[in-house]
Amino acid sequence: MSRIRQRWAQPDHYHWLSGYLGDRKLQGFTRRMMGLINLVLAIVPALMVLSPSGPDTGFGVAAGLVVSVLCALMAGVWFLHWPTRAESIAFSILSNISIAVVALSWPDPLIGLLGCITFAALAGYVAFFHSSHYLVMVLATAAGVAIMCTADITAGGDAYLAAVAFMMIAVAVLAVPFSAQVLVHLLGDDALHSHTDPLTGLRNRRGFYRSVRRLLRVAPDRDLNFLTVAMIDLDRFKQINDTRGHATGDRLLVSISGCLCHCARGEAVVGRVGGEEFLIAEVTRDDDAEALAERLRLAIASTSWGITASVGVACRRLNGDADTRDLLGDLIEAADSAMYEAKRSGGNQYRRARESAA
Secondary structure (H helix, E strand, C coil): CHHHHHHHHCCCCHHHHHHHHHHCCCHHHHHHHHHHHHHHHHHHHHHHHHCCCCCCCHHHHHHHHHHHHHHHHHHHHHHHCCCCHHHHHHHHHHHHHHHHHHHHHCCCHHHHHHHCCHHHHHHHHHHHHCCHHHHHHHHHHHHHHHHHHHHHHHHCCCHHHHHHHHHHHHHHHHHHHHHHHHHHHHHHHHHHCCCECCCCCCECHHHHHHHHHHHHHHCHHHCCCEEEEEEEEECCHHHHHHHHCHHHHHHHHHHHHHHHHHHCCCCEEEEECCCCEEEEEEEECCCCHHHHHHHHHHHHHCCCCCCCEEEEEEEEECCCCCCHHHHHHHHHHHHHHHHHHHHHCCCCCEEECCCCEC
């Protein structure tokens, strides 16, 4: 049971897997494949509307056309750039809804049930990149749609066919995400040795520097002019380890990691660089370092663990001529000093580095 709870609290793999694929020059191939898959998903409901066997109600036709447009838009996102984590989550949710609508729109429930096989590909994607929360969403939707189609087939008088089709779909939908999880584990064994913290799945210090350099390369194209670095240190974390055990401390760190990933925006990198120390780098259009610091402080304080954090932030306007490593090193040092000032003042507060400049 504890293993299940830990897996449930584990943050998603999107950032480090994106970085892993980028390091191995596989992002372009993956992006084009995902764009092609979405393009196919856009064509299918359009053809379904045109088919004599397609939806026979106004709602079914309208739903098919809406799904076709949404999938075409998602294909465009994938073809244009590697999506942010927020865009990837939106893609997962919209795809989940789209597949369900298309499957339930077919007049023939057997074809609708067979269409549920598409959930397998989506479940594999979600299992590969995102957390268990989103995987459960996809599997629950797939189960609900499959059960509804199976019930319709059974009501039509062929319970055996319904049972066979349902079991085939169930095996496929469950096998693909399981295989994706195995693949993530194997890739993780490789990545953990170089750029990733093995407990939380966040970047380690080396991976943090590398990911921020990659983030800064695309910042000018997106009109992102400021780099903010936040250093977060959990208050009185040692007391939790001493009184409640290291296993509890590990679960707390995993939970806080997920909390920080949730707070971080799409153009951000989250890392764990010490026992209870975390780093976040974020590029933005405006200087909102203090808003970021307060958002992080409140998010940690509001968790069920009853723990607080001291946060230090530093921000600087980006200069294309600046050395990335020196810039990042200076901001980390400034944020670290500000964090210790917040901790000396009692914790559960933030400080902004005095040297930060807009």
